[in-house]
Amino acid sequence: MVFERKTKGFINIDPIQTGGRLTEDAKMALLEWGDGYSICDFCQGRLEEIRNPPIHDFIHEELPKFLGCDVARITHGARESKFIVMHSLAKRDAWVVLDGNAHYTSYLAAERAGLNIAEVPNTGYPDFKIEADRYAEVLEETKKRGEVVLAVVTYPDGNYGNLPDVKRIAKICSDYDVPLLVNAAYAVGRMPIKLSGIKADFIVGSGHKSMASTGPIGVLGMKEEWADVVLKRSQKYKNKEVELLGCSVRGVAIMTLMASFPHVKERVKKWDEEVKKARYFASNMEELEIKQLGDKPHNHDLMFFHAENLYDISKRAKKGRYFLYYELKKRRIHGIKPGLTRYFKLSTYGLNWGELDYVINAFREIIEKYKSD
Amino acid sequence: MVFERKTKGFINIDPIQTGGRLTEDAKMALLEWGDGYSICDFCQGRLEEIRNPPIHDFIHEELPKFLGCDVARITHGARESKFIVMHSLAKRDAWVVLDGNAHYTSYLAAERAGLNIAEVPNTGYPDFKIEADRYAEVLEETKKRGEVVLAVVTYPDGNYGNLPDVKRIAKICSDYDVPLLVNAAYAVGRMPIKLSGIKADFIVGSGHKSMASTGPIGVLGMKEEWADVVLKRSQKYKNKEVELLGCSVRGVAIMTLMASFPHVKERVKKWDEEVKKARYFASNMEELEIKQLGDKPHNHDLMFFHAENLYDISKRAKKGRYFLYYELKKRRIHGIKPGLTRYFKLSTYGLNWGELDYVINAFREIIEKYKSD
Numbered sequence: 001m002v003f004e005r006k007t008k009g010f011i012n013i014d015p016i017q018t019g020g021r022l023t024e025d026a027k028m029a030l031l032e033w034g035d036g037y038s039i040c041d042f043c044q045g046r047l048e049e050i051r052n053p054p055i056h057d058f059i060h061e062e063l064p065k066f067l068g069c070d071v072a073r074i075t076h077g078a079r080e081s082k083f084i085v086m087h088s089l090a091k092r093d094a095w096v097v098l099d100g101n102a103h104y105t106s107y108l109a110a111e112r113a114g115l116n117i118a119e120v121p122n123t124g125y126p127d128f129k130i131e132a133d134r135y136a137e138v139l140e141e142t143k144k145r146g147e148v149v150l151a152v153v154t155y156p157d158g159n160y161g162n163l164p165d166v167k168r169i170a171k172i173c174s175d176y177d178v179p180l181l182v183n184a185a186y187a188v189g190r191m192p193i194k195l196s197g198i199k200a201d202f203i204v205g206s207g208h209k210s211m212a213s214t215g216p217i218g219v220l221g222m223k224e225e226w227a228d229v230v231l232k233r234s235q236k237y238k239n240k241e242v243e244l245l246g247c248s249v250r251g252v253a254i255m256t257l258m259a260s261f262p263h264v265k266e267r268v269k270k271w272d273e274e275v276k277k278a279r280y281f282a283s284n285m286e287e288l289e290i291k292q293l294g295d296k297p298h299n300h301d302l303m304f305f306h307a308e309n310l311y312d313i314s315k316r317a318k319k320g321r322y323f324l325y326y327e328l329k330k331r332r333i334h335g336i337k338p339g340l341t342r343y344f345k346l347s348t349y350g351l352n353w354g355e356l357d358y359v360i361n362a363f364r365e366i367i368e369k370y371k372s373d
Numbered sequence: 374m375v376f377e378r379k380t381k382g383f384i385n386i387d388p389i390q391t392g393g394r395l396t397e398d399a400k401m402a403l404l405e406w407g408d409g410y411s412i413c414d415f416c417q418g419r420l421e422e423i424r425n426p427p428i429h430d431f432i433h434e435e436l437p438k439f440l441g442c443d444v445a446r447i448t449h450g451a452r453e454s455k456f457i458v459m460h461s462l463a464k465r466d467a468w469v470v471l472d473g474n475a476h477y478t479s480y481l482a483a484e485r486a487g488l489n490i491a492e493v494p495n496t497g498y499p500d501f502k503i504e505a506d507r508y509a510e511v512l513e514e515t516k517k518r519g520e521v522v523l524a525v526v527t528y529p530d531g532n533y534g535n536l537p538d539v540k541r542i543a544k545i546c547s548d549y550d551v552p553l554l555v556n557a558a559y560a561v562g563r564m565p566i567k568l569s570g571i572k573a574d575f576i577v578g579s580g581h582k583s584m585a586s587t588g589p590i591g592v593l594g595m596k597e598e599w600a601d602v603v604l605k606r607s608q609k610y611k612n613k614e615v616e617l618l619g620c621s622v623r624g625v626a627i628m629t630l631m632a633s634f635p636h637v638k639e640r641v642k643k644w645d646e647e648v649k650k651a652r653y654f655a656s657n658m659e660e661l662e663i664k665q666l667g668d669k670p671h672n673h674d675l676m677f678f679h680a681e682n683l684y685d686i687s688k689r690a691k692k693g694r695y696f697l698y699y700e701l702k703k704r705r706i707h708g709i710k711p712g713l714t715r716y717f718k719l720s721t722y723g724l725n726w727g728e729l730d731y732v733i734n735a736f737r738e739i740i741e742k743y744k745s746d
Contacts, residue, residue, distance in 0.1 A: 001398055001631070001632055001634070001635050002398050002402050002405060002632050003402070003405070003406075003426040003427065003628065003631065003632075004405065005405050005406060005414070005426075006414070006415075006425060007414045008405075012414075014410075014413075014414070016409070016410040016413055017409065017410055017411070017413075017414070019409070020408055020409015020410050020411075021408050021409065022407045022408050022409075025374055025375050026407070027404065027407055028375045029375050029376070030403045030404065030407050030625075031400065031403065031404070032375060032376070032377065032378050032381075033376075033378060034395045034400060034403050034587050034629070035390065035393055035394050035395050035587070036389070036390065036392070036393015036394065036395075036580070036582060036585070036586060036587060036588050037389040037390055037393050037581050037582065037588060038378055038390070038393075040387075040389055040390075041378070041379070041380045041385075041387070041390070041707065042379075042711075052379060053376040053378075054376065076449045076453075076589065076621075077623065079618040079619065080449075080618065083618060087485075104607075104609075104610050104613065104619060105618055105619055107607065107609050108607055108610065108613055108615055108618050108619055109618060111607055111608065111609075111615050112460075112615045112616060112618065207409070208409035208624050209409060209410065212409075214407050214408070214409060214624050214625045215409050215622070215623045215624020215625065215626075216449065216589070216621075216622055216623045216624045216626070217624075234477075234480065234481055234484055235484065236477075236480050236484075237477050237480065237481065240477065240481055242481055242485045243485060245452045245453065245456060245478055245481050245482060245485065246452065246477060246478055246481055248449075249588070250450065250581060250588045250589045251581050251587050251588020251589045251590075251626065252403070252587045252588065252625070252626075253588075253589070253624065253625075253626075255376065258374070258376065259374055259375050259376075261374070262374050334414065338415075
């Protein structure tokens with residue numbers, strides 16, 4: 001039984017969708033490697049040692065180079081990468097420091113690892129910035145309450161697409177002798193980013209979110225010094241890594257990640273163009289009196305908008321708060337959650353200029369239409 | 374860049390491959406749902422609540438019915454299912470009891486969850502049986518050393534394909550008030566099995582191993598009484614389950630599992646035929662003086678063989694211990710690990726009678742060929 005994807009052929013501006021669209025090579029990889037454990041035909045006992053297909057070279061050479069780290073692993077996703085790090089560093093009654101814009105899965109990973117959570121607050125409406133220096137304050141205070149085993153910064157966050165001063169945050173964490181994990185689920189595969197440039201300890205990315213891969217798959221990069229702890233071997237099975245339960249992604253997702261990888265390496269070089277498009281889109285939305293929140297001018301394709309005008313329309317539209325969803329659907333645009341009108345996020349990643357104008361015009365038309373009601 | 378699967382078109386008798394071959398529907402699902410987070414187009418916040426595609430109905434209705442359990446979830450695989458259960462039940466200094474035929478990932482999951490491990494030994498060569506009554510002994514002894522939070526039985530195990538008396542083991546564990554997890558990675562999707570029939574507490578299956586799905590994906594079924602502990606909600610995000618980090622398989626694997634599911638439900642009804650084929654294969658191998666170890670007559674397609682004659686050949690063959698691998702490769706048969714000759718496992722699952730004869734003849738030819746050397 002095959003279910004149909006209803007949004008096929010739509011312009012999809014959902015931030016979780018724009019960076020995960022497959023390349024043509026990845027689509028071919030799907031069919032070649034679709035069968036269950038296909039990648040394990042020539043396995044000698046460890047996923048990252050498989051040489052046919054060349055997973056070994058990808059994990060040990062290409063991926064660390066791309067992430068600017070010493071050691072890399074494939075995981076089931078960014079959240080699983082975070083949990084692996086937190087769980088392996090966790091101690092009884094210890095703390096993790098998260099930024100106030102952290103993805104909900106950073107909280108969940110900390111909860112699951114049994115860590116207490118302290119938060120570096122954002123600056124609130126309208127910028128929602130994470131200020132680097134607040135890390136020092138929160139680390140200072142939290143250290144009085146117990147051991148801080150990890151700090152996390154979300155770069156960019158998944159609501160506002162804000163890019164905090166991650167290098168400065170890394171410096172501060174280093175001064176406090178607390179390792180820093182950069183959750184770059186919306187950065188790795190979209191924009192240039194390297195752990196070595198940031199001088200943090202861990203970097204986390206998402207294949208299905210930002211690396212043109214099918215899900216679930218993520219990446220985890222780290223400095224050499226953490227490998228012994230995070231990638232600890234089993235006492236009984238000496239070649240198996242405990243936190244990875246031996247192997248992580250056993251299946252086709254790794255093949256789509258590898259198939260798309262040459263394209264992904266190229267596309268991050270065109271990041272400037274993506275930022276230009278995002279700013280163009282935001283300024284056009286502002287002309288429609290839809291306010292872009294977060295960093296301004298914006299530095300990422302993921303943007304959050306505040307639309308009092310659309311909210312006003314929703315109060316009198318026939319379909320109520322669902323009017324925007326249906327109006328966009330009519331125009332074959334998908335990605336703003338049904339029911340949202342006042343506050344919503346979207347992403348312009350990978351859209352061409354014509355598509356951008358099409359989406360902008362759709363918003364213009366919708367506002368015009370209900371104005372004349 | 375698309376890498377080629379070298380074993381394409383081969384008869385694959387690797388036990389981890391035979392139950393994971395995609396159905397035609399699953400192949401179509403791959404292309405329809407390949408894009409990263411495609412299944413999340415209409416997500417309202419939880420994977421198992423997505424109604425379009427109908428993941429909700431699958432997880433809440435079809436899957437529990439199929440597994441004979443009250444509550445089911447999708448995970449990244451059997452090992453991740455086991456870890457979820459162990460991690461949520463774990464207490465300081467507590468124990469888990471595993472059967473001596475447990476998959477290595479059962480040990481790893483226990484290690485990762487910080488549990489001590491006690492083992493119910495098998496009977497050794499040639500049967501390697503797990504005797505139900507030994508669970509009572511080991512539980513008795515282990516309870517003196519600390520709290521036993523879980524027992525695990527592997528049904529069947531991944532080496533010998535033995536099927537222990539799981540109902541009796543469940544009764545014993547219940548008498549000792551220890552929950553039992555049935556690792557049915559080689560059962561669910563191949564043969565009829567229901568948690569309700571066994572009267573155990575948890576059942577674990579593997580989509581890529583035995584449910585004609587792409588990887589990574591697994592299933593976890595449980596009795597209602599465990600849902601509160603194992604599927605505990607986040608303190609901050611009330612609708613998110615901590616052990617699943619909110620959602621588990623975010624991507625195409627769930628769609629291939631669902632696409633193949635109607636076929637899988639049908640194929641388990643034909644299990645008798647699979648057992649017949651396995652026994653036919655085993656008896657023919659025995660005629661070639663290749664001994665089948667484990668349960669006899671055998672009750673599963675996964676079989677372990679002991680071949681002194683092939684081992685003898687390997688000592689004088691030009692390619693040494695790799696001779697068998699290359700001889701089979703020449704005949705387009707794949708699945709016995711390169712270098713193995715004396716002891717090896719294979720699976721006859723899904724092979725037709727003609728293919729079975731082809732493989733048997735291949736072994737016969739190889740033995741003949743080197744006999745005349």
